[in-house]
Amino acid sequence: MSSATVPMEVLSRRLGDAIDGRRLRVGVFTTFSFDPAFFELQVLPLLFPDYSFSQPDKVRRAQLDDALRTVEPLAVYYDRQALAQDSEPAQLGYRRIDVGRRTGCFHPKVLLLLVDDHHEEGEFVHEALIVGLLSANLTRAGWWENLECAHLEEIKDREADNQPCPFRTDLLALIQLIKWSVREDDDQSALDRVRKFVLTRTQTQRVERRKSRGTYHTRIFCGEKQSLAEWLRDLHLRDESLNLEVLSPFFDGDGAGPLPALQDAVRPRETRVYLPTKLDGEAEVSQDAYAAIAEVARWAQLPTDVAARGKSAEAQGTQPRHVHAKVYRLWRKGGPDLLVVGSPNLSTPGHSRATAGNLEAAFLVDVADSGYPQGWWLEPVDQAAERFAETVPTEEDGLEGVGLNLSLQYDWSTNELSYRLLK
Amino acid sequence: MPAKRTTPFLTLEDPNAKIKGSRDPLAAQPIWAAFGRYVVTNLTTQSTSVRGFTTLLLGRYFAAELVDKGMANREDALDVFLRMEQVSAYVRHVAHGVEGEIRGIERVRKTVEESRGRVPIHADRRGWILSDQKVYGLWGLYSVSARTSGLLPEGALDVTEETRAFLERNYIHRLDGAERPLLRLLAKGGTLDTRTKDPVFCALADMLTPAFNTDEVDFYGRRLRDGHEVHGAAPERQGRFRTLLEAETDLDALLGRPELLSLVKAAARVDEGLADRLERIAHLEAFLAPADALFQHILARHGQPVEDVATAISSHWGPRVPHLDRTAFAGLIPEVLARSNAAITRAMEGCHDALGSGDYAGAIKSLVEWNSAVMESRGAAPWVRLGERRRLDVRYRGIEPRLPDRGELPELWRNSYFIDALKLVTRQLRPRR
Numbered sequence: 001m002s003s004a005t006v007p008m009e010v011l012s013r014r015l016g017d018a019i020d021g022r023r024l025r026v027g028v029f030t031t032f033s034f035d036p037a038f039f040e041l042q043v044l045p046l047l048f049p050d051y052s053f054s055q056p057d058k059v060r061r062a063q064l065d066d067a068l069r070t071v072e073p074l075a076v077y078y079d080r081q082a083l084a085q086d087s088e089p090a091q092l093g094y095r096r097i098d099v100g101r102r103t104g105c106f107h108p109k110v111l112l113l114l115v116d117d118h119h120e121e122g123e124f125v126h127e128a129l130i131v132g133l134l135s136a137n138l139t140r141a142g143w144w145e146n147l148e149c150a151h152l153e154e155i156k157d158r159e160a161d162n163q164p165c166p167f168r169t170d171l172l173a174l175i176q177l178i179k180w181s182v183r184e185d186d187d188q189s190a191l192d193r194v195r196k197f198v199l200t201r202t203q204t205q206r207v208e209r210r211k212s213r214g215t216y217h218t219r220i221f222c223g224e225k226q227s228l229a230e231w232l233r234d235l236h237l238r239d240e241s242l243n244l245e246v247l248s249p250f251f252d253g254d255g256a257g258p259l260p261a262l263q264d265a266v267r268p269r270e271t272r273v274y275l276p277t278k279l280d281g282e283a284e285v286s287q288d289a290y291a292a293i294a295e296v297a298r299w300a301q302l303p304t305d306v307a308a309r310g311k312s313a314e315a316q317g318t319q320p321r322h323v324h325a326k327v328y329r330l331w332r333k334g335g336p337d338l339l340v341v342g343s344p345n346l347s348t349p350g351h352s353r354a355t356a357g358n359l360e361a362a363f364l365v366d367v368a369d370s371g372y373p374q375g376w377w378l379e380p381v382d383q384a385a386e387r388f389a390e391t392v393p394t395e396e397d398g399l400e401g402v403g404l405n406l407s408l409q410y411d412w413s414t415n416e417l418s419y420r421l422l423k
Numbered sequence: 424m425p426a427k428r429t430t431p432f433l434t435l436e437d438p439n440a441k442i443k444g445s446r447d448p449l450a451a452q453p454i455w456a457a458f459g460r461y462v463v464t465n466l467t468t469q470s471t472s473v474r475g476f477t478t479l480l481l482g483r484y485f486a487a488e489l490v491d492k493g494m495a496n497r498e499d500a501l502d503v504f505l506r507m508e509q510v511s512a513y514v515r516h517v518a519h520g521v522e523g524e525i526r527g528i529e530r531v532r533k534t535v536e537e538s539r540g541r542v543p544i545h546a547d548r549r550g551w552i553l554s555d556q557k558v559y560g561l562w563g564l565y566s567v568s569a570r571t572s573g574l575l576p577e578g579a580l581d582v583t584e585e586t587r588a589f590l591e592r593n594y595i596h597r598l599d600g601a602e603r604p605l606l607r608l609l610a611k612g613g614t615l616d617t618r619t620k621d622p623v624f625c626a627l628a629d630m631l632t633p634a635f636n637t638d639e640v641d642f643y644g645r646r647l648r649d650g651h652e653v654h655g656a657a658p659e660r661q662g663r664f665r666t667l668l669e670a671e672t673d674l675d676a677l678l679g680r681p682e683l684l685s686l687v688k689a690a691a692r693v694d695e696g697l698a699d700r701l702e703r704i705a706h707l708e709a710f711l712a713p714a715d716a717l718f719q720h721i722l723a724r725h726g727q728p729v730e731d732v733a734t735a736i737s738s739h740w741g742p743r744v745p746h747l748d749r750t751a752f753a754g755l756i757p758e759v760l761a762r763s764n765a766a767i768t769r770a771m772e773g774c775h776d777a778l779g780s781g782d783y784a785g786a787i788k789s790l791v792e793w794n795s796a797v798m799e800s801r802g803a804a805p806w807v808r809l810g811e812r813r814r815l816d817v818r819y820r821g822i823e824p825r826l827p828d829r830g831e832l833p834e835l836w837r838n839s840y841f842i843d844a845l846k847l848v849t850r851q852l853r854p855r856r
Contacts, residue, residue: 089802
């Protein structure tokens with residue numbers, strides 16, 4: 001694999017292409033960690049392609065304030081433990097919904113954008129829903145710097161597209177799980193509006209078959225009833241004789257985590273797992289997890305140009321980009337090439353049912369006919385790791401436990417300060 | 424109409440992440456930028472392509488032409504400009520093989536391949552070559568430099584009288600029969616054919632060559648390279664500095680400490696004021712570069728006691744950081760203070776003293792205070808604190824860069840002071856061998 005054999009794009013540009021100049025009606029973002037200032041100044045402008053935003057932050061915020069008035073509701077859901085400490089506070093008028101879960105963390109990186117969709121022949125304007133599942137948090141590192149993964153799909157109004165959507169039921173389950181993660185008194189009008197669109201305006205016919213004409217249908221995993229391994233087992237992939245490649249930055253502190261169960265579900269011919277490594281050669285995984293995974297899989301690395309920071313003289317010799325993507329690739333030459341892309345790390349909470357671990361979300365997409373060469377993405381590591389991280393890196397690194405669950409909100413239009421204290 | 428088929432992807436680094444200073448946890452950029460402005464008065468780290476300036480000027484010229492001819496309204500000036508930027512990028516890439524100098528080259532390359540040479544020219548996303556061409560393209564990043572250099576008047580339209588005469592002398596007359604189709608394309612958008620003998624493509628390929636004629640070298644040389652029209656700048660200083668750069672440095676390499684020191688010596692013979700400004704830069708960078716390296720390092724040392732980190736640094740860097748002159752640094756303080764605040768300046772002084780005496784624990788403590796003061800001024804929490812038992816409590820865990828070793832420390836250099844931009848412009852305008 002090299003950057004020439006795998007689809008690679010700039011996330012913000014890809015989102016702009018997906019919106020394609022259309023007017024935004026409703027927006028929902030979910031994220032684990034949340035940097036409000038970055039979201040407001042760098043992500044929100046992408047949602048308003050008709051506006052020309054200024055560079056200075058203050059002017060840009062004033063313009064965004066105007067732009068936001070043209071949108072019905074817009075909401076960001078984030079894990080209460082993961083509000084970026086190094087960020088400026090939020091300053092614009094959109095819903096910010098902090099989520100605290102009983103099990104695991106609120107980890108899905110979802111974007112749901114309801115946009116105007118002009119009908120080609122008539123003047124009637126339908127709506128269309130852009131659904132994105134990513135590994136990128138709503139932070140600068142996530143959207144600009146890290147090596148992340150993402151997939152965007154669009155669901156049209158049933159009058160514009162009469163094809164049934166194979167992941168419609170999955171999407172409704174994901175929306176429901178997000179809603180249930182939140183307190184009842186939170187304003188979820190944005191998510192309700194999206195749900196209403198999916199329920200009432202999209203083709204309701206279910207897609208029962210796993211694949212059509214040899215290609216697997218696109219699906220969404222959200223741990224509604226099953227772990228990721230159980231969910232993949234239901235796709236009956238065991239007989240496909242596929243290879244398994246795993247790209248994940250985080251693992252359990254000890255043992256092989258969910259990997260053996262995953263292998264049992266799909267029975268891969270060979271498994272390769274990406275080994276996150278520091279510049280000085282230290283493996284960013286515990287020694288115990290390293291040994292346990294090495295027993296059932298080959299540790300592997302990405303070719304250098306995939307995570308490189310560019311080809312300029314300035315970029316030479318700099319640290320490669322942090323790999324934060326979570327990709328499970330099941331493939332064989334001439335056969336299926338299934339990519340599970342989204343938020344689940346190769347860790348027990350990441351692969352569990354939502355009621356037992358984290359809430360996660362990932363697309364499963366068959367890209368066998370996308371034109372990219374079928375070959376291994378990961379290259380086996382020749383030498384065994386000798387040094388290991390003293391403290392095993394986790395997604396929660398750098399976060400501070402919330403001592404007091406107190407939310408304060410000031411409404412400038414009514415000059416009212418409201419608070420909510422959670423027990 | 425069914426939705427388009429899409430494919431999952433891994434993300435590329437966003438071009439905006441490379442724009443310097445957009446993070447800057449120690450707020451060093453406004454400080455080094457102020458010091459750099461005395462020697463390079465008009466260029467920025469981004470405005471480094473002379474042909475980028477040509478495009479900017481032509482875009483503004485054509486926008487004014489279209490308004491004059493009633494083919495566009497004044498408020499369409501930006502749209503016309505964006506289309507001109509796209510046309511120029513495609514022509515330069517296809518006709519002359521230009522790559523890195525073009526903003527948005529990845530999209531340009533991809534579009535040329537996918538469209539088989541018939542590329543879209545539009546003021547909206549259909550034609551954009553950058554994620555937000557208005558902000559991150561030439562309009563957003565070159566206009567201030569061009570205005571400072573005396574190439575543009577105030578306002579969104581047109582160029583100065585001198586610039587207009589220069590453009591007409593060197594470019595506009597070459598349009599010949601291509602003027603009408605080009606104006607139409609810029610006014611309304613459409614498609615540019617980069618494969619055949621399209622008259623617009625051919626005329627622009629003839630204008631936007633990598634080489635510059637004598638008139639161009641003189642015009643851009645006086646204004647962009649030598650900063651002759653910059654208000655308030657020391658007369659002729661930038662020109663003298665450029666001459667020294669040509670004589671004393673490798674224009675193809677990034678600035679480093681040995682180069683700067685040789686520039687100081689050479690400048691002392693021709694312009695003492697310039698020599699003094701360069702010497703001040705040398706003193707500032709001798710401090711800023713190791714301070715930045717150490718700060719990045721401690722961001723990857725969460726949970727470790729300050730003393731343990733300091734001991735490791737001491738064995739890595741040796742008894743002290745070289746070239747730190749306390750008296751000289753004290754002389755820089757008023758200027759530093761003017762670009763920061765008292766708390767930041769105090770922390771910087773403490774850090775300078777500690778690094779100069781090899782007190783790495785003290786340096787780490789000062790860096791924590793420095794970042795805290797910066798983040799407080801931005802209304803945000805610090806990236807790192809000293810926690811219980813003086814352990815580092817890192818809130819923002821960045822990518823860990825390699826810590827420079829003792830051998831690299833004496834020549835460590837991180838900030839450009841806009842001198843690299845001047846080198847680049849000088850290199851482009853020097854005679855081709």
